[in-house]
Amino acid sequence: MSTLVITDLHVSVDTEDGPKEILKGVTLTIGDGETHAIMGPNGSGKSTLAYSIAGHPRYNVTGGTVALDGEDVLAMSVDERARAGLFLAMQYPVEVPGVSVANFLRTAKTAMDGEAPKLRTWVKDVNAALENLNLDATFSQRSVNEGFSGGEKKRHEIAQLELLDPRIAVLDETDSGLDIDALKIVSEGVNRFRAKEGKGVLLITHYTRILRYIKPDHVHVFVNGRIAEQGGAELAEQLEAEGYDKYLKAGV
Numbered sequence: 665m666s667t668l669v670i671t672d673l674h675v676s677v678d679t680e681d682g683p684k685e686i687l688k689g690v691t692l693t694i695g696d697g698e699t700h701a702i703m704g705p706n707g708s709g710k711s712t713l714a715y716s717i718a719g720h721p722r723y724n725v726t727g728g729t730v731a732l733d734g735e736d737v738l739a740m741s742v743d744e745r746a747r748a749g750l751f752l753a754m755q756y757p758v759e760v761p762g763v764s765v766a767n768f769l770r771t772a773k774t775a776m777d778g779e780a781p782k783l784r785t786w787v788k789d790v791n792a793a794l795e796n797l798n799l800d801a802t803f804s805q806r807s808v809n810e811g812f813s814g815g816e817k818k819r820h821e822i823a824q825l826e827l828l829d830p831r832i833a834v835l836d837e838t839d840s841g842l843d844i845d846a847l848k849i850v851s852e853g854v855n856r857f858r859a860k861e862g863k864g865v866l867l868i869t870h871y872t873r874i875l876r877y878i879k880p881d882h883v884h885v886f887v888n889g890r891i892a893e894q895g896g897a898e899l900a901e902q903l904e905a906e907g908y909d910k911y912l913k914a915g916v
């Protein structure tokens with residue numbers, strides 16, 4: 665079982681003019697095995713939600729709760745959240761010069777499981793994951809995200825997802841900057857993950873394009889730090905036709 669329950673979440677960041685509230689009461693449950701899409705215009709707070717779930721220190725939770733199978737996520741450190749099974753693929757993955765993909769993946773896996781993976785099966789698993797994402801074997805010797813193309817960064821995030829095998833995956837604009845072939849490869853990786861027992865996915869996106877390949881169970885429209893509308897996959901199609909204008913005009 666993996667259920668993530670977000671209740672009335674309020675989040676602020678510190679700015680020069682003092683604290684600024686970005687999330688203004690977000691309530692959302694990702695039930696066992698469900699895929700939810702969060703869609704919304706730029707600046708609506710989608711990444712803030714992702715970082716807040718992952719525990720980024722810059723985001724101050726001023727109200728509300730986040731629980732994973734009843735455990736208080738907000739009381740956990742970033743490492744504890746990862747060990748509990750929360751995974752975040754960032755919109756802008758960071759470079760880690762001097763650390764190879766192979767070492768990075770092994771360190772992350774060790775941190776998550778509390779013990780190092782068995783070397784022989786691990787190397788096989790890594791090579792298979794890279795191959796699935798159309799990344800050749802030399803990719804594992806490159807420094808993490810250094811000089812990676814947009815598509816390589818996103819495919820590397822999905823390789824992490826498949827190898828770390830979390831319970832809940834938060835994917836922040838995993839589709840941005842991908843050409844159609846890379847989008848298909850990345851979507852297939854996400855679909856392999858969600859086909860496993862009890863995996864939850866929170867797929868954050870600005871565009872409806874990726875939702876043609878990854879069919880969400882629920883769609884939430886995010887505007888100005890709140891969920892403005894909810895529906896099924898058909899809501900994404902409606903957004904594709906109508907855009908976000910009506911929500912922005914309504915000033916929600």
Ligand code: ADP
Nearest residue numbers: 677679686705706707708709710711712713722
């Ligand atoms: P989205 O991912 O939907 O584009 P973000 O969560 O990145 O939106 O940002 C939401 C709003 O919060 C924006 O107005 C952005 O400028 C502001 N914001 C986000 N992070 C910070 C920060 N660290 N400092 C100041 N403002 C921030």
Ligand code: MG
Nearest residue numbers: 672674688689
């Ligand atoms: Mg409130």
Ligand code: MG
Nearest residue numbers: 710711712755
């Ligand atoms: Mg964002």
